[in-house]
Amino acid sequence: MKLSMLALATLSTLAFTAAHAEETITLYTSQPPEQAQQTVDAFEAANPDIKVNWTRNGTSALMNVMRAEIEAGNIQPDVLLVADPINLGTLKAEGHLMAYPEAPVDGYDKAAYDKDMTFFGTKAITTGIAYNTEIAEPVESWNDLLVEDNRGMIAVPSPLYSGAALNHLHALINTPEIGWEFYEGLNDLDVVPEGGNGPATKAVASGMAKYAIIVDANTLRAKADGSPVDYIAPQEGVSFIGEPVAIMSTTDHEEAAKKFVDFLLSKEGQELVSAQGNIPLLPGVAAPEGYPDLSSMKLIGYDVDEAVKNNDQVREQFAEIFGL
Amino acid sequence: MSLSTTAAGGRPSWTLSTLSGLLKNERALMAILALFVGVLSILPLGRLVYAAFVTSAGFELSRIADVLGGRRVFEATVNTIWISLSATALATLAGTIAALLVGASDMRGRTAWVFGFVLPLMIPPQVIALAWIQAFSPASPIMSLLGITLQPGMRHPLYSASGIVLLLGLYNAPLVFLAVRANLRRVPADLVEAARAVGATPLSATIGVILPLIRGGIFAGAALAFVSSIGNFGIQAMLGIPARVPTLITLIYRQLNAYGPSALNDMALLALLLAVLTILGMGLAGLLGRMGDQRVDGASRPFKFPLSRFHLPVTALAWGYLLFALALPLSALAASALVRGYGQPLTLETLTFENFSNAIFHHEGIREAFFTSLWLTGLAVAILIPTSVALGYFLSWRKGVTPRLLYLSSQLAYALPGIIIGVAMILFFLKPLPVLGTSLYGTIWVILAAYLSNFLALALQPILGGFAQIERSLDEAAQVVGAGIFRRLRDIILPVLAPAAAASAILVFMTAINEIQTSVLLVSSRAQTIGPMIIFLEEAGSSTLAAAVGCLMVIVILALMLVSLTFARRLPQGVLPWHD
Numbered sequence: 001m002k003l004s005m006l007a008l009a010t011l012s013t014l015a016f017t018a019a020h021a022e023e024t025i026t027l028y029t030s031q032p033p034e035q036a037q038q039t040v041d042a043f044e045a046a047n048p049d050i051k052v053n054w055t056r057n058g059t060s061a062l063m064n065v066m067r068a069e070i071e072a073g074n075i076q077p078d079v080l081l082v083a084d085p086i087n088l089g090t091l092k093a094e095g096h097l098m099a100y101p102e103a104p105v106d107g108y109d110k111a112a113y114d115k116d117m118t119f120f121g122t123k124a125i126t127t128g129i130a131y132n133t134e135i136a137e138p139v140e141s142w143n144d145l146l147v148e149d150n151r152g153m154i155a156v157p158s159p160l161y162s163g164a165a166l167n168h169l170h171a172l173i174n175t176p177e178i179g180w181e182f183y184e185g186l187n188d189l190d191v192v193p194e195g196g197n198g199p200a201t202k203a204v205a206s207g208m209a210k211y212a213i214i215v216d217a218n219t220l221r222a223k224a225d226g227s228p229v230d231y232i233a234p235q236e237g238v239s240f241i242g243e244p245v246a247i248m249s250t251t252d253h254e255e256a257a258k259k260f261v262d263f264l265l266s267k268e269g270q271e272l273v274s275a276q277g278n279i280p281l282l283p284g285v286a287a288p289e290g291y292p293d294l295s296s297m298k299l300i301g302y303d304v305d306e307a308v309k310n311n312d313q314v315r316e317q318f319a320e321i322f323g324l
Numbered sequence: 325m326s327l328s329t330t331a332a333g334g335r336p337s338w339t340l341s342t343l344s345g346l347l348k349n350e351r352a353l354m355a356i357l358a359l360f361v362g363v364l365s366i367l368p369l370g371r372l373v374y375a376a377f378v379t380s381a382g383f384e385l386s387r388i389a390d391v392l393g394g395r396r397v398f399e400a401t402v403n404t405i406w407i408s409l410s411a412t413a414l415a416t417l418a419g420t421i422a423a424l425l426v427g428a429s430d431m432r433g434r435t436a437w438v439f440g441f442v443l444p445l446m447i448p449p450q451v452i453a454l455a456w457i458q459a460f461s462p463a464s465p466i467m468s469l470l471g472i473t474l475q476p477g478m479r480h481p482l483y484s485a486s487g488i489v490l491l492l493g494l495y496n497a498p499l500v501f502l503a504v505r506a507n508l509r510r511v512p513a514d515l516v517e518a519a520r521a522v523g524a525t526p527l528s529a530t531i532g533v534i535l536p537l538i539r540g541g542i543f544a545g546a547a548l549a550f551v552s553s554i555g556n557f558g559i560q561a562m563l564g565i566p567a568r569v570p571t572l573i574t575l576i577y578r579q580l581n582a583y584g585p586s587a588l589n590d591m592a593l594l595a596l597l598l599a600v601l602t603i604l605g606m607g608l609a610g611l612l613g614r615m616g617d618q619r620v621d622g623a624s625r626p627f628k629f630p631l632s633r634f635h636l637p638v639t640a641l642a643w644g645y646l647l648f649a650l651a652l653p654l655s656a657l658a659a660s661a662l663v664r665g666y667g668q669p670l671t672l673e674t675l676t677f678e679n680f681s682n683a684i685f686h687h688e689g690i691r692e693a694f695f696t697s698l699w700l701t702g703l704a705v706a707i708l709i710p711t712s713v714a715l716g717y718f719l720s721w722r723k724g725v726t727p728r729l730l731y732l733s734s735q736l737a738y739a740l741p742g743i744i745i746g747v748a749m750i751l752f753f754l755k756p757l758p759v760l761g762t763s764l765y766g767t768i769w770v771i772l773a774a775y776l777s778n779f780l781a782l783a784l785q786p787i788l789g790g791f792a793q794i795e796r797s798l799d800e801a802a803q804v805v806g807a808g809i810f811r812r813l814r815d816i817i818l819p820v821l822a823p824a825a826a827a828s829a830i831l832v833f834m835t836a837i838n839e840i841q842t843s844v845l846l847v848s849s850r851a852q853t854i855g856p857m858i859i860f861l862e863e864a865g866s867s868t869l870a871a872a873v874g875c876l877m878v879i880v881i882l883a884l885m886l887v888s889l890t891f892a893r894r895l896p897q898g899v900l901p902w903h904d
Binding site: 032033034037054055056057058060061063064065067068069071072073074076158160161192194195196197198199201202203206208218225319323 | 395396461480483565566568580581582583584585586664682686687688689750754755756762763765766848852860861862863864865866867869
């Protein structure tokens, strides 16, 4: 009796192990930690046989880690979920991204994903102006920020750290009425771009800065939490990114990685995006309450292929202006 | 020094007996030690120096001039120097006064006070910085409880160069305290009593007799404080980056973040500049310290000035300092960890343990980083203690050029800011290893290598003290009857050395579990340690979660310190800094 119990226990352990033959994929993401954990939790719940090991950092910072990994011949992530199309475009051009032609993009606008099916937008994030409602007045134009009263009081994430900020830089310098002059103006006001959207949000919410050039979701989440901030879409327009997901060409877990992409593009994944306070890209999934309608804002686009080509030079010029 | 010269030549094959015969040989042990220090400290640092000067384009003087002459680097260098010097002055003042209070007065409750005074040194600097930031933020829960608010639009008072100086000064004051207290113990009581007999007041006796006698200790403490300030990444990064006060150490970190490995050569050059500043500071303090009075070595009974009618005010001031330097920031940290959104006031309605449960149960990354740090630190201790015992043996009893050289390199690797070791490790381990064909970069093993390199000197210190107390004839007697080096180390030396080895293990463990600067450049998705986690969470804007992780680290450290106190009496005096 005892023996058979033991055998049964052993067998069931074996069966249990077999059923949980876990596959682990590595994700590099620039989502805030809480959101990244939610995304991973939701995916793991939907795919119990796959485990996700994730690392978070600013997009540009992650890319530099990957540069080192590429140099060391040791690329770690299987999947990327990062902010901007430029860094992904660069990786694609170098052959580091895997094409996934069968990705479930039905219903998505063609502009939401790469035409060669190597990366896919998962949400819409615009970058505009946040202002502290207690100490600052709303402005209408980007250039309205450049006044003496704002000296040292504008929080700006750095394109050298944040992908959204890099995307924003490319968008603004390609807009004739704004251009590099805007960044030179910031430098003249002793504003130094630094870090990512998180600290900039904190700065404007706590009153250390009057204005911040940050993404909509951070501002509106802080507003919902009771911070004295509000979001402005200036008249020249706002830049936007789709936080694309991509699979690395070096992955050993192709199927699991594809499932991750499938999940983010699914209705369930898009509803999670909305629940996290971002605007989903799949038509028919409602945006979070209180969000400005995408169609009511002017969106600034730019030629991504061109940006990929001159990205190094743009970053250099940026660093030059601010003496970084 | 090659292994083959010590092998019994001519034997047909490698058998176990040849191997043990080889290992019995002291020269073989020496060779292993040389290999250990060579691969972990000398070669990576050499690689760093090489990379600083020679790029793929060869040696270019113009590049070096460009990098070192840049506006940012110049600004960062100047900031680094004056911030570290000011912080050292502050730490020296606070540490010396504290040591005099504890060592030369009859202040009551000294044991508890010393524990509180030394505690900040054991808490990771990034946690200390985070705690202070929360304590003085415009939305501080503590401030709002006290009814004080900073005017909106005001900059955070600590996000400034003076904020960095203040925190570095408070953080390093215990270092000066420890050095001065050790020195005070050796001041002969009869000298002080003689001064008192001819009518000197306690104050004038302190200034006229004691201070000159403990000058060496003060300068030694100041040197420690300077080196520690210059290399304190946690405080400089948490305050200096948002305050836009660049220092060399944050500049190096941000260059890797912003430019990746393409900036490695420039980073190496900056690291070298930082190393030169560190060594200059140490040299200067050493010089000044040697000019002090050396007649303090006699064994003596302790002397204590009675505080008499000043007892109450002095005790109140002393505890007031602890309240300010420790209780205020730590309670602010706890309060921030207990609310959901950054800047919410702590009330019964906003009180939540969500951040703690997130940190412990929900964020797998945080939990894993905790465990990675724990076992990595344990492994480092397990390797470093036997290594230090062996190296200590050669240093104490087999003086010679090689052990001396190894000692100096380990000292250098310890004194240099951890971030320099980090850069050296990346440079050395980035390319795939020659024989194995795989790169260690991005794995846990690079961090282990950095720990071994960085903390060898720390492990060695108490063990050298232990050797100084052993009667050498024991070892010689064993040698005469033919006991090999390993046998003697195990049977004769280790039992006598056990308390010193335990102390050294505790020191290394506490230092490595806290560290941030060594691993901040080396962590990756497969290898996260807990120290840098707080900076990453803070950078990502998750302040309340960062605060919760900070609280948990403080709790772990406190528990370790309290546990160590239970067997403090069995350790040599002055080994556990937090024990009076």
